[in-house]
Structures are given as structure tokens and as C-alpha cells.
Amino acid sequence: MKLQFYKKGIPTKIIKRIAILFVVFVASLIFFEIITNVSEVVEVSSQASPTLPIVRVNYLNDASTELHGYVSEMDPAYMRDAIIPLDSERNISLSIDVGDYPVDGLSYEIRSLDTQRNISKNALKYKNKKGTLTASFQAENLIDANEEYLLVITVTSKSNKIYYYTRIMQPEGCNEEEILDFAQYFHNTALSEDAADLATYIEPKPSMANQDLSHVTINSNLSQVSYGTFKATQAGDTNVSITDISTNYISLTLDYTLNLDNNGKNEYYTCSEDYRIRYTADRIYLLSYDRTMNQILDENSISIKDNLVNIGITDADVQYLSNETGTIVSFVQNGSLYQYNQNDRQVKEIFSFVDNPADIRSTYNQHQVLILNIDESGTMDYVVYGYMNAGPHEGFCGINLYHYDAINNISTEQIFIPSTSSFQILNANFSDLLYETADNEFYIMVNGTLLYMNLNDLTTKELLTGLDDRQYASSGSRRYLAWMDKATISEQIHVMDLETGNNFDITAESGQLLRPLAFMDEDLIYGTLYEKDITTDGAGATIYPMYSLTISDITSGTERPRKTYSKNGYYITDVSIQSYSIYLDRIQFDADGNILQADQGNIKNSAGEQNKAVPITTDIDDVKQQVVILNMTPLEEGEKLGKIKYEVTDLVLADENHSISVASATSSTQYFVYAGSKVKLATDNLIDAIAMADEEMGIVLDNEPKYIWKRGRKAYQTSISPITIGSSDFEASGSARALSAMLVHEGENVQVHTLLENGETPISILSKTLKDYSILDLTGATLSEVLYYVSNGTPVYAYTGEDTAVLIIGYDSTSIIYFDPIKGANAKMSMTEATDYFASFGNVFVSYIK
The missing domain is CATH 1.20.5 (Single alpha-helices involved in coiled-coils or other helix-helix interfaces)
Structure with missing residues (x-):
């Protein structure tokens, strides 16, 4: 076998x-x-170092203001970083650090602040010594004392031009030298070993967090003002920016960098001090002091222990996003973007302009980073917007969209949108609507225009145009947009899901109207009113009193109401959101139909605050005092953290085809609130702007620009004269007589009573008669705030009931002077009594700017 x-x-x-x-x-x-x-x-490349020269304007013996260059012409009306005070001979001295940068020419131009009038334009001779150019010139005698003018310095390099913007003024009676000396004394003394002398100037309050060096004010204690246990030295010079000059006060900002030897580790901190100072023959008054400090993070200065990431001295309101498990967090600090991956034990510097902390071009803080989204791996989209300190867009101001691939550890530039606005205007106006879909489609709202961009083929399309700020709202993720077709109120609210492109409408019931107000995370907040309740106030402005507020989930493609708020006798005019609380601006009506301001309402939602995978807390450090901590997911029992790696992410830069210019403008008047050199608010609501400027001790400008309001006013104002009623309105109502006297004061004599009988309002009459003036509806402002206009010699119309009004024409520390049009004579009222009296009629005021 x-x-x-x-x-x-x-x-x-x-x-x-x-x-x-x-x-x-x-x-x-x-x-x-x-x-x-x-x-x-x-x-693949790394971030380039800055190359553009710095221009220094020298003045008042030892002060200098640094100007950073722009490679394209900007809108000069908004370039308001500083004012250079000129001496009696109007001399201007320049020094320019050019290094190896090739310079072929230097010139200057002086224009009126509204840019409509050219004062002079000339080439400059200069000397070059070891990479520093020096030049000086005398401004023409065509400029008026105490008047601001625009100065543009142009550096020519081959065929390229670099523009530097600032303002100049020849002050008289402003005591700018004494005030600057005091600010420098305060700054140096705070950094010295003995700062006891500063106690005279500060106003400590027990309620202030007195171990937080990231934000110090005039209300902080002396230890905090003098840096407490934080013993650092200044690295480099102090940059001085005088931001506002008047005979009442001067505002200025000091910027500098501190260097700390922290147990052998070399750490750097950027600091900015805002001062508002008044000089008198008797003494100097520190009206306001506000200092911010932010740590520059690097491999040496970030500290990680167990699951706690210590990011040092910075604002505790950190902008960050984490994955759902809390093991990866991306956060923004001091204009740079970082990511910590607890699983990989790695810190990544995703984006930063800081190449050398001692280089003022690297640390120039006129940009911001916004994280748009993040997934579980740490991949995300983010935007860098503002002034570009370095790289291919150096010297441009604009919006740069990046995609970060966490797997390959590379950031790829997707698109760049240049802007002619300064960072401060861009930041204040920056859209709360930027969204990138999974299909590489990008949406952005620019000046009321919703733009769609396909990032694959770079096609663009305008989806919506002409929207005012109050006409739309976007969700917390920016994925959902709610808007109405009309500017004030509408029968329908449209809702769009930008990820899917799907739409649906919320429609009002018969006789009712709607208005989108805001989002809380992904929930839409909108108001409802009866059409019959629409009314006008004593100045003629239309009031839209909403009787109810609805909070709705709109993520399912239809409306699912979560909560409805209403209170009998109260009407909502607007809302604002802070820390998951909805604040309601409310009014009531008295028996005569007068509108009265009511107490602010409040709706709190604590659910959102609890839904954070990486909570932010603070701790106390022996050297730095209060530090900010990111709390990652706790490590497993017995798990050791081990060595933490620090890595700088590579960049993939786009070609020139990925730069897209967007031409879009709004026709409505906007108001900008400046506190120091910073724009705190951009809004189309004048009263909101004035309230913010009052709170921040700032100023309000419109978009021409004109000064609309200042926190400072004269201590007293004698009666504005003459105040005379027009001959045709002697027998008219009190309202007609007051308006007539206002117009006669400006040389206009019209039949006001006839216009009122024909349906015109105080605002419409003033607007049509004083065509070269800006008419200001100040309804809702306080008496103290409207006295600014009286201080400037302009009467204020104050509503005192149906068909009656008075003109406020003067004041002192305890009382106001008003013109009684019925009696045809001036009268006095105490400040306290007047405040309550005008408030009882809704604080309806009207004035104007010449």
C-alpha cells in the first residue's frame, strides 16, 4: 500500500x-x-521674522511713539493709535530703524482729520547712520492750535511704499509735558523698590481682586499697583502713545515688556498702562489708571503638573476650545495659539508672531486669534485677524483663515482677506459670524453682507446684503443665522443652517411682529410685539415694545420653544447676554402714555456654564500671584505624566490667488467707543455708545469721523445765549417754542408749529432744517451725559410732557439752567431734582453736532 x-x-x-x-x-x-x-x-515652512522698519516720532524731550508700517494704503480716518504734540515751532523729529532694509526715499503728508483737506505734502531729506535714518521737519503754519490733523509718513523701498499713520496737534493750555512726566514717574515708581508715594493717587476698593496682576486699575491696592511679589525688570524702552489731548485732561498709553528670572527660567510679559490725567495749578489728578499684563508662553514658561496646565499671568477669561473628552485643549494667549494634548504629553505652538520677545515688531499686539472649531483629534479651523506682524502678509491688515491638521501637525493657510481698516476697527466690528463647513465652504458677515466662499475653487457669492447689526443674530457655534428682511421689525424671522444650507421661517401671528435678538449657544432668542403697540417717544423716535421673549431650539430644522418670558406692564426693547445670563432692557408706560425706563430684567441659564470639559480656574503663585489653570481630564490612578514635549507647528502658506478683496460697506452711521487707543465698542446705537464711553472713561466717534461725545466736560457752563423764540412761534406750544429757539440759535427761523401740526417730529424738523449738522437722538442718556453738549455751547432739547419741552442751556456743580419757552425766561433746578424730573418723562433729549 x-x-x-x-x-x-x-x-x-x-x-x-x-x-x-x-x-x-x-x-x-x-x-x-x-x-x-x-x-x-x-x-512647509516656519513663521518668518518681521522685516519692516519701525518709525519713531520723538517729542517732549525723551518721549517717542512707535509707528508700524502698512504695505497698502489704509483708511486714514481710523488710524488713531496716537497724537503727537507739537512744540511752539511745530517741529517733528523722526528716527527710523531700517537695519538692512533698502530705503530709497522718505516723505510726509499732513491732512485734515476727515481727510478732505490736504495741508502739505513734501519729500524729506534724511541721514543714514548704522541702519538708523534720522529726519526732521516743521509742520506748516496752516494748522490751528488744539486741532487734530493726520500725519502720514511714507518710506519708499524700490517700487514699494510703506505707510505710517499718526495724528498731530499743536496744544495750547493742555500741560502735556507735565502730564507725560507724571505718567512716566508713576510707571517708574510702580516698578521700583518703594512705591509708597503712589498711594496718594489711587482709590483702592475692597471688592477688587488684589492678587491679579493681569488687570490692575486705580481701584486696586498699592501692593497690586507695585507688582507685589513679582520682581521683574523692564526689557527695552517704553512706547508712549498720547491718545487724547484737551484742556480738561490727557489720555495716554505706555507699552513695554518685562523680563522675569523665575528660578533660572527667563520669562517675558507684555504690559500696557492706560492713564487719564488732569493737570491743575494746585496738583495733578489721576482720573483713571488701567494696566494689563500677559505672559508670553514658550517652552520655559508653561508649567504642567498632573492634569493641570498653568499658563501663568493672563486674563482668566481665556478663549479656548477642547475636545469632548477634555484630553486636548486649544487656547489663545497674548495673540498666539497653543494646543496641549494630554494623551501625547505634548504642547504645540500652533501660531505665533513672537520670534524674539525683545523685538517690538514681534510683540506688537494689534491682532487676535479666533478658534472656530475643534474635533476629537485636535484638528481645528482658526482665524488670525488684524495687523500681520510677519510672514507673506506682513504690513497688511486683514483676516487669515487657517486649517490645522492635528494628525500631520501642520497649519495650512486657506484664504486671506485684506482690509483697509485698522485692527481696532476690525476687531470692534469683527463678525460674530464666521463658519467653515465640512465641505470646505466658508461664510463670513462683512459690514452687513453675508459672503459665501468656496475654498476649493475660490469662488465667492453675496448671499445677503444691507443687514444692520440689529437685523440678524448668529449662534454660538456660528453655524446658525437668524435674520429678518426689514431693518426694525418683521412678520417673519428666517433661519439658516450654514452647514447644510437648509432654511425655515418663524412666522408671527396676525397683528403681531417679530425681531431676532440674540442666541444663547444654539438657542435663538426673539421678541414678539403687537403691531398696535408701536409708538413714538417725545423726540419722534419709533419705539418697538416687545411684550414677550421666546427662547427656541432651532437645531432640528424647525422651531422648538424652550421658554417664553413676559411680565404684565413691562415691555422689552433690547437684550444683552453675559455669562449665560440674558439681561432685558425694559420700559413701562405711565397713565399719560409717557415712556418710562424700567429696571433691567434677568434670565439665567446655568446649564451652559456646567457643560465644559476643561474648566478654567485660578491659583496663587508665590512669585506671579494669581495664575490661570486649564483643568484637563484627571489622569488614571497611578498614571504618571512624564516628560512634556514642546513643538512649534509648521505652516503651509497659500499662493497669491488665495488673497481675496471684499468690497462691502454699510450706509448706516456707526459709533466707535475709544478708551485710550482701544476701540471698546462699535455699534449703530448712540446711547449704547455713550453709556460704554461713560463707563470706560472714553470718547465716542462716528464713522466720518467726528467727536460725538467725551467723558470730560467743563466744570460749569454759563447760560448759552442768545435764546430767542422765532417770531412765528410766539403763541405756539411749549415744544414748538423750544424747537424754534433751538433753530434761531443756529440762525434758522421757520414755522415750527406748522411743521408739528403736519406730522413732523422734533428730530425730523431739526434734520431737515439743520442740514449741515448731525442731529442726535439722545433718548435714554442720563442728564449728566447730555450736559457734555451744553458744555460745548449747544442747547439740549428736553421733553417734559405732551407738547411741552425745555432747553437745557447751562449748569454748575449743583444745578442746571434751562430755558422755559412758555415763560420766555431762564430758570434753575437742582441737579438731583432735574435728574429725577427728566427721568420721569423717559429721559427724552435731542441735541446736535455742528
Whole structure:
């Protein structure tokens, strides 16, 4: 019998086939890798160092203001970083750090602040000594004392031009030198070993957080003002920016960098001090002091222990996003973007302009980073907007969209949108609607225009145009947009899901109207009113009193109301949201139909505050005092953190085709609130602007620009005269007589009573008659705030009931002077009594700017 043997394992033929298939598979991988690399060659680079020269304008003996260059012409009306005070001879001295940068020419131009009038334009001779250019010139005698003018310095390099913007003024009676000396004394003394002398100037309040060096004010204690246990030294010079000059006060900002030796580790901190100072013959008054400090993070200065990430001295309101498990967090600090991956034990510097902390071009803080989204791996989209300190867009102001791939650790530039506005205007106006879809589609709201961009083929399209700020709202994720077709109130609210492109409408019931107000996370907040309740106030402005507020979930493609708020006798005019609380601006009506301001309402939602995978807390450090902590997911029991790696992410920069100019403008008047050199608010609501400026001790400008309101006013104002009623309105109502006297004061005599009888309002009459003036509806402002206009020699119309009004024409520390149009004579009222009296009629005021 023949025996047959079988070999154990896989047959030889099968093995040969597997080997052949494996070789083919490997060859295919290599082939496709080669093809992919050939078709998608990308140039990986790191962030470049700054190259543009810095222009220093020298004045008042030892002060200098640094100007940073723009490679394209900006809208000069909004370039308001500083005012250079000129001496009696109007001399201007420049020094320019050019290094190896090739310079072919230097020139200057002086224009009126509204840019409509050219004062002079001349080339400049200069000397070049070891990379520093020096030049000086005398401003023409065409400028008026105490008047602001625009100065543009232009540096020519081959065929390129670099523009530097500032303002100049020849002050008289402003005591700018004494005030600057005091600010520098205060600054130096705070950094010295003995700062006891500063106690005279500060106003400590027990309620202030007195171990927080990230934000120090005039109400902080002396230890905090003098840096407490934080013993650092200043690195480099102090940059001085005088931001507002008047005979009442001067505002200025000091910027500098501090260097701390922290147990052998070299750490850097950027600091900015805002001062508002008044000089009198008797003494100097520190009206306001506000200092911010932010740590520059690097490999040496970030500290991680267990699951706690210590990011040092910075504002505790950190802008950050984390993955759902709390193991990866991306956060913004001091204009740079970082990510910590607890799983990989790695800190990544995703984006930063800081190349050298001692280089003022690297640390120039006129930009911001906004994180748009993040996934579980840490991949995210983010935006860098403002002044570009370095790189291919150096010297531009604009919006740069990036995609960060966490797997390959690369940031790719997707699109750049240049802007002619300064960072401060761009930041204040920056859209709360930027969204990138999974299909590489990008949405952004620019000046009331919703723009769609396909990032694959770079096509753009305007989806909505002409929207005012109060006409739309976007959700917390920016994925959902709610808007109405009309500017004030509408029968329908449209809702769009930008990710899917799907839309639906919320429609009012018969006789009712709607208005989108805001979002709380993804929940839409809108108001409802009866059409019959629409009314006008004593100045003629239309009031839209909403009787109810609805909070609705709109993420399912339809409306699902969560909560409805209403209170009998109260009407909502607007809302604001802070820390998951909805604040309601409310009014009531008295028996005569007068509108009265009511107490602010409040609706709190604590659910959102609790839904954070990485909570932010603070701790006390022996050297730095209060520090900010990111609390990651706790480590497993017995798990050790080990060594933390620090890595700088590579960049893939886009070509020139990925720069897209957007031409879009709004026709409505906007108001900008400046506190120091910073724009705190951009709004179309004048009363909101004045309230913010009052709170921040700032100023309000419109978009021409004109000064609309200042926190400072004269201590007293004698009666504005003459105040005379027009001949045709002697027998008219009190309201008509007051308006008539207001117009006669400006040289206009019209039949006001006839216009009122024909349906005109105080605002419409003033607007049509005083065509070269800006008419200001100040309804809702306080008496103290409207006295600013009286201080400037302009009467204020004050509503005192149906068909009656008075003109406020003067004041002192305890009382106001008003013109009674019925009696045709001036009268006095105490400040306290007047405040309550006008408030009882809704604080309805009207004035104007010449």
C-alpha cells in the first residue's frame, strides 16, 4: 500500500500567491505615494521674522511713539493709535530703524482729520547712520492750535511704499509735558523698590481682586499697583502713545515688556498702562489708571503638573476650545495659539508672531486669534485677524483663515482677506459670524453682507446684503443665522443652517411682529410685539415694545420653544447676554402714555456654564500671584505624566490667488467707543455708545469721523445765549417754542408749529432744517451725559410732557439752567431734582453736532 504524506501549514502555492499580492500592494502604495507627492507638492515652512522698519516720532524731550508700517494704503480716518504734540515751532523729529532694509526715499503728508483737506505734502531729506535714518521737519503754519490733523509718513523701498499713520496737534493750555512726566514717574515708581508715594493717587476698593496682576486699575491696592511679589525688570524702552489731548485732561498709553528670572527660567510679559490725567495749578489728578499684563508662553514658561496646565499671568477669561473628552485643549494667549494634548504629553505652538520677545515688531499686539472649531483629534479651523506682524502678509491688515491638521501637525493657510481698516476697527466690528463647513465652504458677515466662499475653487457669492447689526443674530457655534428682511421689525424671522444650507421661517401671528435678538449657544432668542403697540417717544423716535421673549431650539430644522418670558406692564426693547445670563432692557408706560425706563430684567441659564470639559480656574503663585489653570481630564490612578514635549507647528502658506478683496460697506452711521487707543465698542446705537464711553472713561466717534461725545466736560457752563423764540412761534406750544429757539440759535427761523401740526417730529424738523449738522437722538442718556453738549455751547432739547419741552442751556456743580419757552425766561433746578424730573418723562433729549 502506497502511503501519501500531507505537508502541515499553508500550501506552497498559496504562499507564493500571497507573496505576489503583497509585492503588488507595496508597489501600488509606493506608486500612489509618488503620484500624490508629484501632484500635491506643498512647501512647509516656519513663521518668518518681521522685516519692516519701525518709525519713531520723538517729542517732549525723551518721549517717542512707535509707528508700524502698512504695505497698502489704509483708511486714514481710523488710524488713531496716537497724537503727537507739537512744540511752539511745530517741529517733528523722526528716527527710523531700517537695519538692512533698502530705503530709497522718505516723505510726509499732513491732512485734515476727515481727510478732505490736504495741508502739505513734501519729500524729506534724511541721514543714514548704522541702519538708523534720522529726519526732521516743521509742520506748516496752516494748522490751528488744539486741532487734530493726520500725519502720514511714507518710506519708499524700490517700487514699494510703506505707510505710517499718526495724528498731530499743536496744544495750547493742555500741560502735556507735565502730564507725560507724571505718567512716566508713576510707571517708574510702580516698578521700583518703594512705591509708597503712589498711594496718594489711587482709590483702592475692597471688592477688587488684589492678587491679579493681569488687570490692575486705580481701584486696586498699592501692593497690586507695585507688582507685589513679582520682581521683574523692564526689557527695552517704553512706547508712549498720547491718545487724547484737551484742556480738561490727557489720555495716554505706555507699552513695554518685562523680563522675569523665575528660578533660572527667563520669562517675558507684555504690559500696557492706560492713564487719564488732569493737570491743575494746585496738583495733578489721576482720573483713571488701567494696566494689563500677559505672559508670553514658550517652552520655559508653561508649567504642567498632573492634569493641570498653568499658563501663568493672563486674563482668566481665556478663549479656548477642547475636545469632548477634555484630553486636548486649544487656547489663545497674548495673540498666539497653543494646543496641549494630554494623551501625547505634548504642547504645540500652533501660531505665533513672537520670534524674539525683545523685538517690538514681534510683540506688537494689534491682532487676535479666533478658534472656530475643534474635533476629537485636535484638528481645528482658526482665524488670525488684524495687523500681520510677519510672514507673506506682513504690513497688511486683514483676516487669515487657517486649517490645522492635528494628525500631520501642520497649519495650512486657506484664504486671506485684506482690509483697509485698522485692527481696532476690525476687531470692534469683527463678525460674530464666521463658519467653515465640512465641505470646505466658508461664510463670513462683512459690514452687513453675508459672503459665501468656496475654498476649493475660490469662488465667492453675496448671499445677503444691507443687514444692520440689529437685523440678524448668529449662534454660538456660528453655524446658525437668524435674520429678518426689514431693518426694525418683521412678520417673519428666517433661519439658516450654514452647514447644510437648509432654511425655515418663524412666522408671527396676525397683528403681531417679530425681531431676532440674540442666541444663547444654539438657542435663538426673539421678541414678539403687537403691531398696535408701536409708538413714538417725545423726540419722534419709533419705539418697538416687545411684550414677550421666546427662547427656541432651532437645531432640528424647525422651531422648538424652550421658554417664553413676559411680565404684565413691562415691555422689552433690547437684550444683552453675559455669562449665560440674558439681561432685558425694559420700559413701562405711565397713565399719560409717557415712556418710562424700567429696571433691567434677568434670565439665567446655568446649564451652559456646567457643560465644559476643561474648566478654567485660578491659583496663587508665590512669585506671579494669581495664575490661570486649564483643568484637563484627571489622569488614571497611578498614571504618571512624564516628560512634556514642546513643538512649534509648521505652516503651509497659500499662493497669491488665495488673497481675496471684499468690497462691502454699510450706509448706516456707526459709533466707535475709544478708551485710550482701544476701540471698546462699535455699534449703530448712540446711547449704547455713550453709556460704554461713560463707563470706560472714553470718547465716542462716528464713522466720518467726528467727536460725538467725551467723558470730560467743563466744570460749569454759563447760560448759552442768545435764546430767542422765532417770531412765528410766539403763541405756539411749549415744544414748538423750544424747537424754534433751538433753530434761531443756529440762525434758522421757520414755522415750527406748522411743521408739528403736519406730522413732523422734533428730530425730523431739526434734520431737515439743520442740514449741515448731525442731529442726535439722545433718548435714554442720563442728564449728566447730555450736559457734555451744553458744555460745548449747544442747547439740549428736553421733553417734559405732551407738547411741552425745555432747553437745557447751562449748569454748575449743583444745578442746571434751562430755558422755559412758555415763560420766555431762564430758570434753575437742582441737579438731583432735574435728574429725577427728566427721568420721569423717559429721559427724552435731542441735541446736535455742528
